[in-house]
Amino acid sequence: MLQKRKPRLRYHHKLIVSVLVVLGILAGVLAIAQDQETLKIQSARGALDADFASYAGALLGTQVTGGNQYQVLDNGDEVYPAMLAAIDGSTRRVAFETYIFEKGSVGERFVAALEAAARRGVQVNLVIDAFGATVPDEWITRLKSAGARIGRFGEPSWYTLEELNYRTHRKILVVDGAIGFTGGVGVADHWLGHAQDKDHWRDTMVRIEGPIARLMEGAFNENFVELLGPVEAVVDPPPFVRPDPEDAAMVLRSSPTGGSNDLKRLYLLSIAAARRTLDICSPYFIIDESSGYALTQAAKRGVRIRVLVEGDLTDAKPVKYAGRGSYQQLLDTGIEIHEYQPTMLHAKVMVVDGVWSMFGSANFDNRSLELNDEMNVAVRDPSLAARFTQDFEHDLTRARKLDAAGWRRRSVLDKAREHFWSYFGEIF
Numbered sequence: 001m002l003q004k005r006k007p008r009l010r011y012h013h014k015l016i017v018s019v020l021v022v023l024g025i026l027a028g029v030l031a032i033a034q035d036q037e038t039l040k041i042q043s044a045r046g047a048l049d050a051d052f053a054s055y056a057g058a059l060l061g062t063q064v065t066g067g068n069q070y071q072v073l074d075n076g077d078e079v080y081p082a083m084l085a086a087i088d089g090s091t092r093r094v095a096f097e098t099y100i101f102e103k104g105s106v107g108e109r110f111v112a113a114l115e116a117a118a119r120r121g122v123q124v125n126l127v128i129d130a131f132g133a134t135v136p137d138e139w140i141t142r143l144k145s146a147g148a149r150i151g152r153f154g155e156p157s158w159y160t161l162e163e164l165n166y167r168t169h170r171k172i173l174v175v176d177g178a179i180g181f182t183g184g185v186g187v188a189d190h191w192l193g194h195a196q197d198k199d200h201w202r203d204t205m206v207r208i209e210g211p212i213a214r215l216m217e218g219a220f221n222e223n224f225v226e227l228l229g230p231v232e233a234v235v236d237p238p239p240f241v242r243p244d245p246e247d248a249a250m251v252l253r254s255s256p257t258g259g260s261n262d263l264k265r266l267y268l269l270s271i272a273a274a275r276r277t278l279d280i281c282s283p284y285f286i287i288d289e290s291s292g293y294a295l296t297q298a299a300k301r302g303v304r305i306r307v308l309v310e311g312d313l314t315d316a317k318p319v320k321y322a323g324r325g326s327y328q329q330l331l332d333t334g335i336e337i338h339e340y341q342p343t344m345l346h347a348k349v350m351v352v353d354g355v356w357s358m359f360g361s362a363n364f365d366n367r368s369l370e371l372n373d374e375m376n377v378a379v380r381d382p383s384l385a386a387r388f389t390q391d392f393e394h395d396l397t398r399a400r401k402l403d404a405a406g407w408r409r410r411s412v413l414d415k416a417r418e419h420f421w422s423y424f425g426e427i428f
Helices: 002-033 052-060 075-088 105-119 137-146 161-165 212-228 262-272 289-300 317-324 327-332 366-371 382-396 404-408 412-422
Strands: 069-074 093-098 123-129 149-153 172-175 179-183 204-209 248-254 277-281 304-310 336-340 349-352 356-360 374-380 399-401
Touching (some): 052 248, 052 262, 069 075, 075 204, 093 212, 123 212, 149 212, 204 212, 248 262, 248 366, 262 349, 262 366, 277 382, 304 382, 327 404, 349 382
Antiparallel strands (some): 069 204, 093 172, 179 204, 356 374
């Protein structure tokens, strides 16, 4: 009997040691992922000030331009026809970067459009994420045979396993250097339709025509050159644009830095510039010390803050629990939180004081602002802000508004889930 027990004891000992090692590694990863610096940003200019865009551009070191036209596109019924029409009308270049590119009817339509463009002599450049894009080999063969150049971002290998944590989440389509699209929509059938049921997502893209498309193509080339170099990064010469403070736009990117980056700083600066209203629409809404400080200070200034997020219909329930872990803190400061009910809400839009808007691929969470490659566009344009606000108000009618007292009475099980998953908030 004693001889039989010794192997069992050795087995249990090894199991305990293995579990402790794994927990130690996990604890180290979570410690590293925590916000390395808490940014307490204040703004000397309010979003309503005519020179706020130039002020923000100077602080962030980014080019400010104007002369753009914007078309807000809601859901697949509006998004996909516009994007495919732009590709079909291309004559020189197509630059396309996306995180999700899945097999299905939408994917087949995009492959056919890109393949046709390449065969008629258009230079088709494509960047897809090696983790998020499940593109069949047959499609890759078709595109390359037609002359398209394709880069896979973050392909795993045994000597770069740490790179698995870093993805390109950018949504960029630029055609002929003049027409650009960005927002939350990828290439997959669950974006089809008009968010008509729980299987079809609610999302937003923006079609932009003008000089900002050139800066978006510059962002695309950052990853394209990295993946396919040596390759010439082509952008058109800048057009002359008469400065107009009521029509100012900029492009901000994020990449893994181990700390803050310009896109995160723009989020915090925009919140700091709010004087009246702040509307945030984002899935996977998870605050850290920096964003928590910014939102709390805005609420103390008397800014009306409304946050619209996805509800229980989500593709990442642990992330949802992690986000809910900070709800009580926000609700207690008077910040409104609304959870969208009909389907997965995937739009990423922020509007400040009815004049300053930000949209693109970044969610309001640490993964987007410190780990992923992302790209957002920020614009001073009251008419664009009004259109975003119109959509926001409509979505609120289909959302559940939370209240501080009611949220405090949620079940012990829910509180335990949120507390547990909140430890992982900065790596989600």
